[in-house]
Amino acid sequence: MVNSKIWLSSPHMGGTEQNYVNEAFATNWVAPLGPNVNGFESDLENYLQADVKVGALSSGTAAIHLGLIILGVQAGDEVICQSMTFSASANPIMYLGAIPIFIDSEIETWNMCPIALEEAIKDRIAKGKKPKAIIGVHLYGMPYKVDEIHAVAKRYDIPVLEDSAEALGSHYKGQKCGTFGDMGVLSFNGNKIITTSGGGALVIKNLAMKDRVVFLSTQARDDAPHYQHSEVGYNYRMSNISAGIGRGQMEVLDAHVALRRQMHEFYVSYFSNIKGVTVLTEPDQDYFSNHWLSAIVIDPALTTGITSEDLRLAMEAENIESRPLWKPMHLQPIFQDYPYYGSTIAETLFKNGLCLPSGSNLDDEARARIRSVLVKLMGT
Ligand SMILES: *Cc1c(COP(=O)(O)O)cnc(C)c1O
Numbered sequence: 001m002v003n004s005k006i007w008l009s010s011p012h013m014g015g016t017e018q019n020y021v022n023e024a025f026a027t028n029w030v031a032p033l034g035p036n037v038n039g040f041e042s043d044l045e046n047y048l049q050a051d052v053k054v055g056a057l058s059s060g061t062a063a064i065h066l067g068l069i070i071l072g073v074q075a076g077d078e079v080i081c082q083s084m085t086f087s088a089s090a091n092p093i094m095y096l097g098a099i100p101i102f103i104d105s106e107i108e109t110w111n112m113c114p115i116a117l118e119e120a121i122k123d124r125i126a127k128g129k130k131p132k133a134i135i136g137v138h139l140y141g142m143p144y145k146v147d148e149i150h151a152v153a154k155r156y157d158i159p160v161l162e163d164s165a166e167a168l169g170s171h172y173k174g175q176k177c178g179t180f181g182d183m184g185v186l187s188f189n190g191n192k193i194i195t196t197s198g199g200g201a202l203v204i205k206n207l208a209m210k211d212r213v214v215f216l217s218t219q220a221r222d223d224a225p226h227y228q229h230s231e232v233g234y235n236y237r238m239s240n241i242s243a244g245i246g247r248g249q250m251e252v253l254d255a256h257v258a259l260r261r262q263m264h265e266f267y268v269s270y271f272s273n274i275k276g277v278t279v280l281t282e283p284d285q286d287y288f289s290n291h292w293l294s295a296i297v298i299d300p301a302l303t304t305g306i307t308s309e310d311l312r313l314a315m316e317a318e319n320i321e322s323r324p325l326w327k328p329m330h331l332q333p334i335f336q337d338y339p340y341y342g343s344t345i346a347e348t349l350f351k352n353g354l355c356l357p358s359g360s361n362l363d364d365e366a367r368a369r370i371r372s373v374l375v376k377l378m379g380t
Contacts, residue, residue: 006320006369009191009293012256012361017248024244032058032218034240036247043250044186044201050179052203055213056238056246060165060187060200065092066216066236067161067183067202068133070209073098077132078124080158082112082144083328084346085137088187089163090329093135101131102330104342108283110295110325110349111144112136116342118152123341125156134160138167138177139326140355141193141260141292142280146172146180161185165200168193169257169290178203188242193256193292193360194249196242257290259360264291266367267356274378276302293355295325300352306378308354314377315356320370325353 020036029035037056044054057063073079075097081090083102093100103120106113117134124131134153136144153160162181164170170177178184184203188196202213215221220233238246264279271277276299282289298308308324315322327350330340357370 003319003369006357006362006366007359008321008323008355008357009359010361011190011195011197012252012359014248014252014255016251017245020244020247021241024240029240032235032237032239034243036240036243037238040196040238040243040246040250041201043247044203047250047253048176048179048203050175052179052184052205053207053210054186055202055204055210055217056243057200057202057213057217057236058238059198059236060163060185060189061088061092062217062234062236063185063187063200063202064089064135064161064163065095066213066234067185068092068096068098069216070212071133071159071161071182073132078129079133079135080117080120080131081135081329082137082139082163083330083340083342084110084326084349085139085163085329086165086326087329087332088165089135089137090335094334098132100329100335100338102328102335102338102340104340104344105346105349106145107345109142109144109287110139110280110346111142112149113342113345114145114148114152117149118155120339120341121152121156121158124339130156131158134158135163136160136181137163137165138170140280140295141167141170141290142282143167143170143172143177143287143289150180159183162203164203165189166192166292167290169253171288173286188246188249193260193290194246194253196238196246196249199238199242199246201238256360260291260294260358261289263358263360263362264289264294267294267296270371270374271296273380274303276300277378292358294358295353295355297349297352298354303378308352311354311374311377314373315370318369318373320357320373322357323355325350325355
């Protein structure tokens, strides 16, 4: 018998999601507006605290696109973006005909290096153009160096779009990720910490901004009996069906964060005895990661030659999914000709890194299977 597939991160329902969806059907709110959309937004606002508003959208990518539009990014503008991330962080820069400027990572959180960031800003200004926005990412749920990054952004008066797509439930110095930037982005794709089957949100600071998000995401219709438009609009609002799933998922969010953190602990405990393997872990007490994905780097010089690819293949042979870290954007065929600042931190992480199964729905049996692959390849 073939063992069932162990996924990196798969949807994990809490049980009440379908009640909200049924309610939507029963009341005929089968539309991109309705009580679940409003309810999900207020659940998120209560969860994030920090006095923010939330606009629920069709995806995290849509949220980044709309966020950049609201920040005033236009064709030809330069937008700074963390290089080590999922391509959805950077693609909306291209939708707008703007120019991405990529920044290396630092070694502690694997996120945007504040030193390289400042170097880039100075150089772009010297070259005649001040960047319009900075996109920082909390990779795998690990908060970036919030104080340092935002201090640089403030010094040059550049707004931050905080890509918190992977970091719902993470916090830094007690404040929730998603609430640090001028705007924050959340994603509820199928593989994220919670899912609405597909969806996202923009976290903004006040009601006026919220109105703007709703206006632009529902085709920018002016106040008139007929359909009148003075601005380009988008069809980016979240569906009331998806939002129903989200409301159910909010009930189990903290429990699922705790389970993801247990998966991380499982790897920390195993690898503590293995030379040459580093598990991505909070640098100090200020950081709290949801550990959306548990990630490691393997130094083959210290593991008698065993590489991250060896481990990936060994896992695959047992029907267990693992995946290289995000390939940095400045190394991607579509982005390689754009400016890049930093050295080879992101590149080296990519070369030696691997994401391991991290779902909140993995049980003892799954952990035993994972452990046996690890022990077979790397010892105890
Ligand atoms: C998933 C993700 C996005 C995009 O979110 P979608 O909801 O899938 O469009 C953006 N940035 C990062 C870092 C992500 O992981």
